[in-house]
Amino acid sequence: MNYNTKIRFDFIKHRNKFFIFSIALTVIGILSLLIFNLNFGVDFKAGTNMDISVGKSTTQAEAKEVIEQAGIKDITPTVGGTGNDRVSARFDEVLPQDKITEIKKLFTDKYGEQVSAEVNVVSPDMAQELGIKTIWAILIASVAIMIYVMIRFEWRFAVAANIAILYDAFVVIALFSIFRLEVDLPFIAAVLTTIGYSINDKIVIFDRIRENLRFGQFKNREQLADMVNASIWQTMARNIYTVLAVLVVALSLFIFGSESIKLFALAKIIGLTSGAYSSICIASPLWLLLKGKQKPKKAVNVSAMP
Missing domain, CATH: 3.30.70.3220 (Alpha-Beta Plaits)
Incomplete structure (x- = not known):
């Protein structure tokens, strides 16, 4: 099927490489958290x-x-x-x-x-309370996003998006643990806003996938993979411009801002970069993986949406 889109790189073909890299980074992050924990600032430590x-x-x-x-x-x-x-x-x-x-x-x-x-x-009690509320804030945000995407699209999109945004949040946390950067309240704000920006990128790609899926007939998984790759490239320019616009602001805060907001800006930079990566290299391939496991109907037509 011709999508009138110039394909410069086949992201779907190389999805296993992206999965391996992401899993490896996740494992390193988990080990760092288990061994070194986070470098908590005064907001989370008495x-x-x-x-x-x-x-x-x-x-x-x-x-x-x-x-x-x-x-x-x-x-x-x-x-x-x-x-x-x-x-x-x-x-x-x-x-x-x-x-x-x-x-x-x-x-x-x-x-x-x-x-x-x-x-x-x-105080010790206040530090413990802040830590618990932070965990609840991230969980509630993730569940709310999953419910929204499930209503707006379908459960496969919701699962793929939620795994990807949790990965983005974890990347920020893991890198701060690995490099022993201080974690304070502005850091938590950066993680939560990372989740918000990250889901925006994924919704743009998912919306294009749904549109292409609605008007196409796909007889096998290869054709479905071609459609997902084409959808990524059809939305590439918009995603790049959106991320770059926010990255310029975050970089400016990091370079010219005061010491009190430098780590906040750095967390934003990491989160935005990870969000752009995961939208293309994790969320979309994950949706394809879940869709490929769906039992085909009649003429193996996967174009019907729930």
């Missing part, structure tokens, strides 16, 4: 986080020296902001108010009265 604006350029060594004067060792603060004038320090314990006041005073004595500090304290 402790105190101090974000101090000193009003002038400073260095990590100078900031560490000030904190050590308060009797706190083994803390390595980060320095950022415009002109390296902000110091962020995370403490793995809930600091008493007098200790927080002492640290502020030490920074004021060194840098002047323009010093200001923002303090974020998370």
Whole structure:
């Protein structure tokens, strides 16, 4: 069947390679989580986080020296902001108010009265509650998307889409575990928005597959595979432009944004890239795999949609 589409690469033919790569990355991610877990930030681990604006350029060594004067060792603060004038320090314990006041005073004595500090304290109970709510948020989002796709299309599309978006979310989590990047509340927001952007790419391709399926007669699996590959290429330009538009924003935030949003932007970049990959290389081939197991009707006509 001629789809008037220039096929530059046969994604369906090479689907097993994509499956093997994705499974391997998933296994590596699982091992990393089991061995190293995630590098939880103060939002998910009891402790105190101090974000101090000193009003002038400073260095990590100078900031560490000030904190050590308060009797706190083994803390390595980060320095950022415009002109390296902000110091962020995370403490793995809930600091008493007098200790927080002492640290502020030490920074004021060194840098002047323009010093200001923002303090974020998370208790053990609050950290546990945030972790549980995060898991529920991801599960509820996934189930809601599956129900929507099942109503809008059919169950095979729903299963393929949900496996792919969960893979996208897991890729972000796995890479943050492997490279020991800090996981905080903005990271969770990035994972949830990744799921939203990822399903958009998949719906575009699935809609074209459904349209081609509706008006075609497919006598064997090879013809069905050709149709899926053609559908991918028919929507390729739209998907690329959509992803690139958001990637430009995420890259700009990562390069020019403050330290507090860099990891959020990085999680978005990883999620968007994975979403574009999974839409083409996982979701569509998975739907074909599920459709191929459907018992054919009469003249092996797979064009009928539920």
